[in-house]
Amino acid sequence: MKSSKWYAEPTSENEVILHLLKEVIYNGRSPFQKIEVIETGNYGKCLFLDGILQSAETDEFIYHEALVHPAMLLCEDPKRVFIGGGGEGATVREVVRYPVSEIVMVDLDEEVVRVCREFLPEWSNGAFDDPRVKVVYADARNYLSDAKEKFDVIILDLTHLVEGGPARLLYTEEFYRIVYNALTEKGVMVTQFYSLGISYLQLFASLVTTVNQVFSCVKPYVASIPSFFAPWGFVLAAKSTLLDEHSHKFQDRLAKVEKGLKFYDLDSHRSMFYLPKHIKEALVKGGDIIRDKGF
Amino acid sequence: MKSSKWYAEPTSENEVILHLLKEVIYNGRSPFQKIEVIETGNYGKCLFLDGILQSAETDEFIYHEALVHPAMLLCEDPKRVFIGGGGEGATVREVVRYPVSEIVMVDLDEEVVRVCREFLPEWSNGAFDDPRVKVVYADARNYLSDAKEKFDVIILDLTHLVEGGPARLLYTEEFYRIVYNALTEKGVMVTQFYSLGISYLQLFASLVTTVNQVFSCVKPYVASIPSFFAPWGFVLAAKSTLLDEHSHKFQDRLAKVEKGLKFYDLDSHRSMFYLPKHIKEALVKGGDIIRDKGF
Amino acid sequence: MKSSKWYAEPTSENEVILHLLKEVIYNGRSPFQKIEVIETGNYGKCLFLDGILQSAETDEFIYHEALVHPAMLLCEDPKRVFIGGGGEGATVREVVRYPVSEIVMVDLDEEVVRVCREFLPEWSNGAFDDPRVKVVYADARNYLSDAKEKFDVIILDLTHLVEGGPARLLYTEEFYRIVYNALTEKGVMVTQFYSLGISYLQLFASLVTTVNQVFSCVKPYVASIPSFFAPWGFVLAAKSTLLDEHSHKFQDRLAKVEKGLKFYDLDSHRSMFYLPKHIKEALVKGGDIIRDKGF
Amino acid sequence: MKSSKWYAEPTSENEVILHLLKEVIYNGRSPFQKIEVIETGNYGKCLFLDGILQSAETDEFIYHEALVHPAMLLCEDPKRVFIGGGGEGATVREVVRYPVSEIVMVDLDEEVVRVCREFLPEWSNGAFDDPRVKVVYADARNYLSDAKEKFDVIILDLTHLVEGGPARLLYTEEFYRIVYNALTEKGVMVTQFYSLGISYLQLFASLVTTVNQVFSCVKPYVASIPSFFAPWGFVLAAKSTLLDEHSHKFQDRLAKVEKGLKFYDLDSHRSMFYLPKHIKEALVKGGDIIRDKGF
Numbered sequence A, B, C, D: 001m002k003s004s005k006w007y008a009e010p011t012s013e014n015e016v017i018l019h020l021l022k023e024v025i026y027n028g029r030s031p032f033q034k035i036e037v038i039e040t041g042n043y044g045k046c047l048f049l050d051g052i053l054q055s056a057e058t059d060e061f062i063y064h065e066a067l068v069h070p071a072m073l074l075c076e077d078p079k080r081v082f083i084g085g086g087g088e089g090a091t092v093r094e095v096v097r098y099p100v101s102e103i104v105m106v107d108l109d110e111e112v113v114r115v116c117r118e119f120l121p122e123w124s125n126g127a128f129d130d131p132r133v134k135v136v137y138a139d140a141r142n143y144l145s146d147a148k149e150k151f152d153v154i155i156l157d158l159t160h161l162v163e164g165g166p167a168r169l170l171y172t173e174e175f176y177r178i179v180y181n182a183l184t185e186k187g188v189m190v191t192q193f194y195s196l197g198i199s200y201l202q203l204f205a206s207l208v209t210t211v212n213q214v215f216s217c218v219k220p221y222v223a224s225i226p227s228f229f230a231p232w233g234f235v236l237a238a239k240s241t242l243l244d245e246h247s248h249k250f251q252d253r254l255a256k257v258e259k260g261l262k263f264y265d266l267d268s269h270r271s272m273f274y275l276p277k278h279i280k281e282a283l284v285k286g287g288d289i290i291r292d293k294g295f
Helices: A060-072 A091-095 A110-119 A141-148 A175-181 A196-211 A248-258 A266-273 A277-285 B060-074 B090-095 B112-118 B141-147 B172-184 B198-212 B250-258 B266-273 B277-285 C060-074 C090-095 C110-119 C140-145 C173-180 C198-212 C248-258 C264-275 C276-285 D058-072 D090-095 D110-119 D142-148 D175-183 D196-214 D248-259 D266-274 D277-284
Strands: A004-012 A015-029 A032-040 A042-047 A050-054 A078-086 A101-105 A131-135 A151-157 A183-195 A217-225 A228-238 B004-012 B015-029 B034-040 B046-047 B054-056 B080-085 B102-107 B131-135 B152-157 B183-194 B217-226 B228-236 C002-011 C013-031 C034-040 C043-049 C053-058 C080-085 C103-108 C133-137 C150-156 C182-197 C216-225 C230-238 D005-011 D015-028 D034-040 D044-049 D052-055 D080-085 D102-107 D133-137 D151-157 D181-193 D219-226 D230-236
Touching: A004 A050, A004 C013, A004 D015, A015 A151, A015 D005, A032 A110, A032 B141, A042 A110, A042 C002, A042 D052, A050 A060, A060 A091, A060 A151, A060 A183, A060 A217, A060 A248, A060 A266, A060 C248, A078 A141, A091 A101, A091 A151, A091 B034, A101 A110, A101 A196, A101 C053, A110 A131, A110 B054, A110 D015, A141 A175, A151 A175, A175 A183, A175 B152, A175 C110, A183 A196, A196 A277, A217 A266, A217 A277, A217 B217, A217 C110, A248 D196, A266 B277, A266 C110, A266 D151, A277 B266, B004 B054, B015 B112, B015 C002, B034 B112, B034 C002, B054 B060, B060 B090, B060 B183, B060 B250, B060 B266, B060 C110, B060 D219, B080 B090, B080 B141, B090 B102, B090 C140, B102 B112, B102 B141, B112 B131, B131 D266, B172 B183, B172 B198, B172 D248, B198 B217, B198 B228, B198 B277, B217 B277, B266 C173, B266 D196, B277 C133, B277 D058, C002 D044, C013 C110, C034 C110, C043 C110, C043 C182, C043 D080, C043 D142, C053 C060, C053 C248, C053 C276, C053 D175, C060 C150, C060 C230, C060 C248, C080 C090, C090 C103, C103 C140, C110 C133, C110 C173, C150 C173, C173 C182, C173 C198, C173 D102, C182 C198, C182 D196, C198 C216, C198 C276, C216 C276, C248 D058, C264 D248, C264 D266, C264 D277, C276 D266, D015 D110, D044 D110, D058 D090, D058 D151, D058 D219, D058 D248, D058 D266, D080 D090, D080 D142, D090 D151, D102 D110, D102 D142, D110 D133, D110 D196, D142 D175, D151 D175, D175 D196, D181 D196, D196 D219, D196 D230, D196 D277, D219 D277
Parallel strands: A078 A101, A078 A151, A101 A131, A151 A183, B080 B102, B080 B152, B102 B131, B152 B183, C080 C103, C080 C150, C103 C133, C150 C182, D080 D102, D080 D151, D102 D133, D151 D181
Antiparallel strands: A004 A015, A004 D005, A015 A032, A015 B015, A032 A042, A042 A050, A183 A228, A217 A228, B004 B015, B004 C002, B015 B034, B034 B046, B046 B054, B183 B228, B217 B228, C002 C013, C013 C034, C013 D015, C034 C043, C043 C053, C182 C230, C216 C230, D005 D015, D015 D034, D034 D044, D044 D052, D181 D230, D219 D230
16 A cells, blocks of 8 residues: 555445545534545545545536435426535536526535535536525525415425434425425425435335325435436426426427536436335335434 | 544535445455455445445446346346456345356456455355356456357456446447357346436446447436445447337236346336436437547 | 554554554454554554554563563572562563562453463463462452462553553552552562653653552562553562662672573673653652542 | 545455545546545545555555654764655655765656655655755656765665555665665665564565674564555664664664654654564564565
8 A cells, every 4th residue: 555645534334435535625613513525536526524425526426416306307497496405506507408487596504515616616517606596594494484475496405314314304304395385386306315225225214104104296316426326216206297308398308408417418417316126115115204303 | 423433425526425324344455456344334344346336235227137137138148257356245146046057257356355255144145155256366358369169148246347446448339249259149248337416427437339340239227226325327238239128028027037026127127228308318429539648 | 665564553642653554463352442463564463452562572571671670689598579560471581580489460361461471382382381389360459458478569551541441440559559568578579560752751750659659669660661662660669678789799790690680780780770850850850649539 | 434535455365445535636647657646535635646545645654654763863973865766755854864965866756756745745845855855756766776975874764665666676685785785884775664563574574684694683573554555664784783773872863853753752653662462473484585577
């Protein structure tokens, strides 16, 4: 082993990823979390919050396109979009591609947004300057509870569901009722989940079971993001129905945004929604409902 | 950090995975490589060759089913099957599910087979005792060059293509000509590749370009294997045509083996063959042909 | 970095030693602690308790000779010796070199003694079979409190003083009063401490201040033990006076044991007791008294 | 384990120290080596050359005082002093305490000196501005070969003797003959060595045997430097005789510099020169002579 600087990311009690650390670009602490921008050997510039990788320069496009485009395209005619979290600005960057009228992004941590705009400007790529975008620094749950006007799409780009973690209350049945109420009749919501490594399938099943308590149409999906070291789970849900991806409408709307995209196209869409047998079986069995108090 | 034992797997110059080491089950060295069976915290029992993870108890089923079943099912009526490598016995375990007449497995390293049969018996699950299975300890390339009888399916379950690595000559244009000649007219071959992390896409494109020099029908595909920490590439190729997965024939044959499978089904098949946009674009650009001498 | 197995020993919040792990010789858990015998690359067979290195094959002789011989030789005519801890058996191995009448070793953890006798037999080297040695599995503090017959030398070979650690109550003023009362009029006690790295000098000063509350003659000393990665502190104390190392008596008695020793001789003795300026200055300033309740 | 940044220092094939990395203060490369100034968790600011720790803020005083003062005080009346290496400026800082007439420091790497003066100014503490100090950027061996005027003290503050390392030719018999010839009749030289961990004793014995080929009076000694994780070896040698540390002259001269020192005093001096038994025995056996060609 040659001497070197490493960034140690413990992805579980049983595993640590050592990223070659080429440069510490930013290193600070907000009232909510430790914020670091690190140049790594394999993934270019990376944002770490409390030591967990959030986005990597080389492949954040996979994560953000996988999060945003299914919901935006399966929703028939989105005008008002809500983003919970999303501090890097890459989620909003994907949403501004659409002819929506308003995008409200609610992130707890102003400092994350400031750091990303300064040190990772390609992430938001100017989207924060779009006049349709409104950024609010607040708790997303409180904001949605109190929201007077409804949203067509709600995108939840949160830190991971970990027992006791800060975003835990944004993955509960009670929270999804708030989301449901904040959506228009044809509204669609999507949330990121976490690794679908074998040991996390049970928790994914719990999340899908939980969303199922509230929404009539629930579609879990998977995308593989190299810098996250795992197949990655998402859950999309609609109050009523979704556009069919075979429909002209879906494909016409896709054609209008597809040129700028790097990961997402119709093949990617299909690949993500065809789930492997072992994941389907875990979802059929289901899991405990995640509630505000204990789970 | 609590004190603990770790198995350090350097997956590149820029990255090391530390696996929690629960037990060293076997630790030895054959004439060809270092062989270790390690109980890890996240993936149960794991086989490492020269320090690189080959198969993990928790999810080897994904890798082996993804490797074997597309080739076996897309080939119309396979009778004779060749496996190059495959020492753990899990590839042969998947092949014996089919009504084939003969399976020849050629692995360089007898010691790997012995260690896996003793310490990882669930991997082969008795398949080595199947009378149709013949195991030869030899160089797969030499064996195929000299083979008199042709094969319907050739499955290449090798250590990774790394410049200078022992299996490098099993990923070259010259080798694929040998494979081509060893196949029957409707024959199908498949090889595993490596991670499709962004920095490996160029090498994957080279491999696909290389196979394209020899085969008329080439289908790259991807499966996500959690313990390999990445989307994983495969290349399948046919001398003439492949069965269509929408055909009754394909689906009937799948129905006969599907019950025992954990990962592979029609959804998984489709998901694997729909490639994301950035991978397709890398493949369209292509890469240098991999030849025996330099590349 | 080549792939490899490592034993990670966190020596503080700020530092981890990775020992090349050649073999896990024993791995278990007693009611009191995790017990591991590991063959490392640099130090041969090593005993780890709760993940902290206790003794290493290559240089345990330095630690154990440095712990035992100053106290045994500076005490005028020791007959009864008490060892607190000492589970490896190497401390008792050093004591049986002397013409004493009785050696009582009190260790909490029978399992440590059993594991060391089985896997590290060179450590005790048969000393447990000496008829003068009596081993008791109990709390050393309780044992000394209740002891009817007094001891000439008390050797404290304990796990480290760490706030909240299991041996903490064997480093307090209250405990040293028990030790004092359990010693004969010319009695001598010695305890190991920990690293004298710059950041631990203050705690060492506290320990010396604490022993000074009870004993009239206190002599801290230092030996450098490579596998402990630091200069190592000890504190020796006498109820009344000590033999002078220039005396014939001291040197005669040393001559009788010296032949079997590897580290300790008159030069080593002198080297250990001449303290560097910065350590003396830290001791002159002193530290807070360590008491049973808080410190 | 909490997420964190670590600096990995491989101290041998069998061992890696992970230092908590608080800040990368400087990171560059000279024509000769990689130069890094890192703020670590345990040792404050540290200079690493080619990944190996050279000096640490918390305890560089031990290393530099141990290197300089024995030679300066055991030499009867030093006027001209040569320093080979010493780029940090801490060796020259210790030498300027004496009433010498000239100090010539010859370091290969101007960049190291520049970086240390900028980022570690406390190391040299203004000594480079002393009019008696002359800094030359050249090969120390060539410089000494060609030197016309002789030196009273030659201090070799080099990177470690490692087979094939850049400083290897500054530890050979041929080099020590050059040193010998460059010294005045009462001249004294000292060189740092490396860890005296058990596995390095044989190499230390080789070095002492080598110096013994050239000098009549050779005194190896040891100091324990916490951030170097080991007892550390030095070799001092004189062309004729040395002052006795019991002499008034030695003690008077010590009294004049002692006030500013943190580690070195008469006790430290004695402690360093009384060698433990196992080190003396290794030295008595001796080792192979280190020559320019092979050893």
